[in-house]
């Protein structure tokens with residue numbers, strides 16, 4: 540069997556936390572040649588350019604994405620700013636990696652998916668948790684029918700409120716920066732991936748905003764989905780846990796019940812606890828924000844992975860390197876597709892719409908209708 544080797548000319552738009560991680564791994568990946576970077580903030584971009592010995596830096600994504608060296612693009616801008624660079628990269632025919640959510644406007648998300656499909660390019664979305672060994676093991680058991688036909692699923696996500704504080708500080712445009720759209724999307728993607736083949740039919744959800752309403756978002760959204768085959772699925776998230784909660788970022792539990800068995804996933808990170816007099820930092824801490832002292836930490840609760848010797852180890856490393864393998868050699872990988880990303884956005888917004896109306900919402904739901912009522 541001959542394996543193709545296509546040298547990658549890589550553009551990264553957005554040099555913040557995640558853009559930096561992916562750029563550092565690109566520099567260490569043998570199939571990546573030319574690297575170009577873009578960020579609106581010159582200081583952040585120039586620092587990364589120096590740290591990874593990038594070949595090019597600009598503050599204008601158009602200048603980067605139209606360079607002849609570029610064959611692949613990573614969109615790592617903040618949630619509200621994926622649309623413009625993604626559309627241009629699709630037009631240029633690049634292999635694409637887009638951070639979640641695909642967009643924060645359902646109409647823009649539909650346009651991105653249509654542009655990707657029209658261009659016939661390979662595009663994936665950053666649902667990093669798919670690259671964890673435990674979830675891959677569960678996926679394999681489900682795929683090979685080890686618990687029979689799945690009929691009941693329950694998903695619960697708990698998050699430290701430092702994430703919504705950091706997310707809402709980045710923009711005044713917060714109408715769709717809800718717990719489901721920004722963060723619940725990870726556990727929704729995981730649940731839908733594990734339930735592959737099932738089609739959502741309707742959802743009834745409720746939300747509360749007693750803690751975080753003041754910063755323009757909600758605390759929690761709990762919903763019950765029905766699938767076209769009758770499967771019921773409870774999907775709930777709260778991202779309003781206090782800053783002192785030992786989970787630095789994210790913890791989930793998923794129970795999957797089938798006709799022949801059950802799989803019960805405990806992924807709260809309570810199996811690795813550190814308590815210390817030394818104050819611990821947060822997972823995502825915005826500039827100028829002083830969090831209350833945390834003395835207890837569930838280690839490994841930072842979703843991208845963990846630092847050792849100045850390097851990140853864990854799912855985001857696996858996910859990023861697997862993408863470089865995918866586009867360098869054509870290897871199969873479990874990345875979420877752009878169609879998965881679009882579906883996830885519509886489902887998270889359908890939960891917000893149901894909560895807003897106080898009524899069940901039937902799917903499929905029209906992106907125009909979602910934005911008219913939610914934005």
Ligand SMILES: NC(=O)c1ccc[n+]([C@@H]2O[C@H](COP(=O)([O-])OP(=O)(O)OC[C@H]3O[C@@H](n4cnc5c(N)ncnc54)[C@H](O)[C@@H]3O)[C@@H](O)[C@H]2O)c1
Nearest residue numbers: 553554555556557578579615616617618620638639665667
């Ligand atoms: N997969 C995961 O586990 C995971 C984890 C964290 C964040 N994310 C996602 O990754 C994305 C980036 O998050 P982050 O934490 O790195 O944010 P960040 O704020 O650290 O970085 C975003 C950068 O994009 C830049 N930017 C914004 N608009 C731009 C534009 N038009 N042109 C050039 N640069 C622009 C900003 O200046 C900033 O430096 C978000 O979509 C986020 O939801 C994914």
